[in-house]
Amino acid sequence: MTTTAAATAEAARSAPRRRGRAAGSALVRYGFIAPAALYLALFFGYPIVKNFTMSFQEYTSATFFSGVAPFVGLANYRAVLADPVFAKALANTGIFTIVSIAGQFVIGMALALFFRKSFPLSGVLRSMLLLPWLLPMIVSAAVWRWILEQDSGILNEFLSAVGVISSPIPWLTSSDTALIAVVMVNIWLGIPFNVVLLYSGLQAIPEQLYEAGEIDGATGWAAFRHITLPLLRPVVSVVLLLGVIYTIKVLDLILGLTGGGPANATQTIATRSYEMSFVEFDFGHGAALGNVLIVIALLFSVIYLRANARAAKKG
Amino acid sequence: MSHHTTRAAAVRSTSAFVPRPTRRALGALVAAPGLLSLAACGGSGTGGGSGDPSVLRVVDYYNTPADDVVIQETLETVASEVGMTISREKIPGDQLIQKVLQMSSSKTLPDLLMLDNPDLQEIASSGALVPLEDFGIDTSGFQPEILDAGTYEGKVYGLAPTVNTIALFYNTAMLAEAGLEPPTTWDELTSAAKALTHDDVYGIAFSAIATYEGTWQFLPFMWSNGGDETDIATPEVAGAAQLWADLVEDGSASQGVVNWGQGDVIDQFKAGKAAMAVNGPWNIVGLQNDAPDLEWEVAIIPVPAEGEDSVAPLGGEVWTIPQTGDGEKQQQAAEVLQKFVSPENQLRMGTARNTIPADAEAAQTFAADHPELATFVEQVSTARSRTGKLGTQWPATAKAIYTAYQQVLVDGVDPETAFSDAAASLG
Numbered sequence: 001m002t003t004t005a006a007a008t009a010e011a012a013r014s015a016p017r018r019r020g021r022a023a024g025s026a027l028v029r030y031g032f033i034a035p036a037a038l039y040l041a042l043f044f045g046y047p048i049v050k051n052f053t054m055s056f057q058e059y060t061s062a063t064f065f066s067g068v069a070p071f072v073g074l075a076n077y078r079a080v081l082a083d084p085v086f087a088k089a090l091a092n093t094g095i096f097t098i099v100s101i102a103g104q105f106v107i108g109m110a111l112a113l114f115f116r117k118s119f120p121l122s123g124v125l126r127s128m129l130l131l132p133w134l135l136p137m138i139v140s141a142a143v144w145r146w147i148l149e150q151d152s153g154i155l156n157e158f159l160s161a162v163g164v165i166s167s168p169i170p171w172l173t174s175s176d177t178a179l180i181a182v183v184m185v186n187i188w189l190g191i192p193f194n195v196v197l198l199y200s201g202l203q204a205i206p207e208q209l210y211e212a213g214e215i216d217g218a219t220g221w222a223a224f225r226h227i228t229l230p231l232l233r234p235v236v237s238v239v240l241l242l243g244v245i246y247t248i249k250v251l252d253l254i255l256g257l258t259g260g261g262p263a264n265a266t267q268t269i270a271t272r273s274y275e276m277s278f279v280e281f282d283f284g285h286g287a288a289l290g291n292v293l294i295v296i297a298l299l300f301s302v303i304y305l306r307a308n309a310r311a312a313k314k315g
Numbered sequence: 316m317s318h319h320t321t322r323a324a325a326v327r328s329t330s331a332f333v334p335r336p337t338r339r340a341l342g343a344l345v346a347a348p349g350l351l352s353l354a355a356c357g358g359s360g361t362g363g364g365s366g367d368p369s370v371l372r373v374v375d376y377y378n379t380p381a382d383d384v385v386i387q388e389t390l391e392t393v394a395s396e397v398g399m400t401i402s403r404e405k406i407p408g409d410q411l412i413q414k415v416l417q418m419s420s421s422k423t424l425p426d427l428l429m430l431d432n433p434d435l436q437e438i439a440s441s442g443a444l445v446p447l448e449d450f451g452i453d454t455s456g457f458q459p460e461i462l463d464a465g466t467y468e469g470k471v472y473g474l475a476p477t478v479n480t481i482a483l484f485y486n487t488a489m490l491a492e493a494g495l496e497p498p499t500t501w502d503e504l505t506s507a508a509k510a511l512t513h514d515d516v517y518g519i520a521f522s523a524i525a526t527y528e529g530t531w532q533f534l535p536f537m538w539s540n541g542g543d544e545t546d547i548a549t550p551e552v553a554g555a556a557q558l559w560a561d562l563v564e565d566g567s568a569s570q571g572v573v574n575w576g577q578g579d580v581i582d583q584f585k586a587g588k589a590a591m592a593v594n595g596p597w598n599i600v601g602l603q604n605d606a607p608d609l610e611w612e613v614a615i616i617p618v619p620a621e622g623e624d625s626v627a628p629l630g631g632e633v634w635t636i637p638q639t640g641d642g643e644k645q646q647q648a649a650e651v652l653q654k655f656v657s658p659e660n661q662l663r664m665g666t667a668r669n670t671i672p673a674d675a676e677a678a679q680t681f682a683a684d685h686p687e688l689a690t691f692v693e694q695v696s697t698a699r700s701r702t703g704k705l706g707t708q709w710p711a712t713a714k715a716i717y718t719a720y721q722q723v724l725v726d727g728v729d730p731e732t733a734f735s736d737a738a739a740s741l742g
Contacts, residue, residue, distance in 0.1 A: 062441035064420040065638075084740060150571050151515065151588070173570045175725050261525035262573040263725040264718070278413070279527075280710060281437060 108194025141256025175265035201235030375429035385667035424637035450649035464700035473633025477670035508567035520589035548738035
């Protein structure tokens, strides 16, 4: 959209000015930008602003009927930060995001490297890998809930059949394992995304570089370390940054698997915010916590982008 | 309680063993767009209802054939008696409240609105409903506890033609094999559950999930033990959690109960993996369809000691008249509602939906005609509404209750500590 608009604007500028009016061409230029700008303002700007104002209001179910939402200053933020579950939700969000991203990235990278070598059926296998991505999230969550079921789930059946465990693991029903299980499922869910992007990044690295490296003795790990990684850096940045943004706000998967339970063991900022708005009908609190999440995500992005810019300068 | 119920039944009729989306997952699906659309409509203005003077707009969540057909027919019949037709919108159960809030905000509330009873006070407190007495609706004949479930600040806002509750389903073959009678006291319950547990069969299944659904299953134990929602930091409330903890500790109930909804519980029972199950009549049709060979009966939920009353929570949907600003339409809606909740229609809907008529006399007729539901009629006669005492404070307390028993069952926290912490969190 923006590229087309820019290109058209460029064309408009260089075109012979029959009427010779600069103001007219500026209008045309803005005219091309307007639809995109309007769309962004309506569908992204409005909800964000609304969510921001909502977080300073006492916004309850009554507000919907009366339209009255008294301004309460920072009371919502104070309440949200004092919430006994907040610390746990914050820690869980951190663990969930970091471990998920690490797992997805390492496995995704390994698979992408594996598929770089062409072998019979590699195309078929690669497309099969996309399956988790194609399934609706609620379907995945429901299926995994059955797989992880303590008494008759196939994961426990399998593990005990091969003799790894002697008694069934309460995957989703113990506070020791529930977060691990949820992270595990999220890693499974995120692998296709990582594989697809990393694989296409790998395709763009010229084969000659490896051949040249081989002559200098750079094979295996050394080739990966000194040829693949540096050239893949831009793709890696995108994958990790998008990964963080996608993962930090995961809601449907956790709700589908555990609902934030048992005993808040898998409660994250996102699930808690959902709960405040749609279970407790306190939309002001929900909005405030949602904004806390947005700030955390922004912080992550800024830190990461800065680190990346520095690394790029050095490289 | 029946949004779990109706939808659960719908899915059930396909197959019991196919993984299916849970209520929470479906909730999540609508959550994100819901937030946006809720935020997006903040307009004001009056109006609502239907533009056409002879058409009544109705909103409910009866999506399963067993509910849908009889509700549609009954509504059409009573509407035609006052010269009206109906235009009905069925909403998925877990999206109803969000939809009502949207309609409330955009002033497009229907002429007749169905709500799950524990939600009534929340919606009534927002000013979106009118007291039924304003339109001269006669509520005599309704059992007081059922009226309570539709009452906000002393005024009746909603009427439930039929209601439901939960009781103890048991597998007659398994009990006979173990030489057991259905348990009536907590001691009998724990010993029977233990005796019935073997191999991959658990003695009992119940839902101790961290949602209102779990709290609803906890209430019969809490109330029968003398516990009360106005103060949950009592030994009586903790005692009920101790009973659940003992059942799980003994291995008589799976640790899985902490993540099971009521649909999961009845599936365990159907599959023969639980000898007893706490559940409701809305799942009977599914039970009969999916497990036609299973022999089962229903008993009253056991009480702490012989001779005490088994007090279960009252479930079911109430019908309300929203504040649309169209007085004439509201008056017509009131006439339709009055006819809709007549004892004859209660019997008709109760029969089709396996729910219990709200009128005391009709309930007795119903019990005689449907002996298989007699236990539920009895359990309903002593049942209590969840919001009767706390009103709009109920959701917070319900949440404190499930938070506490989850700590007991999952983290092994002492019940008295868990419930006194929960009470403290309510302030």
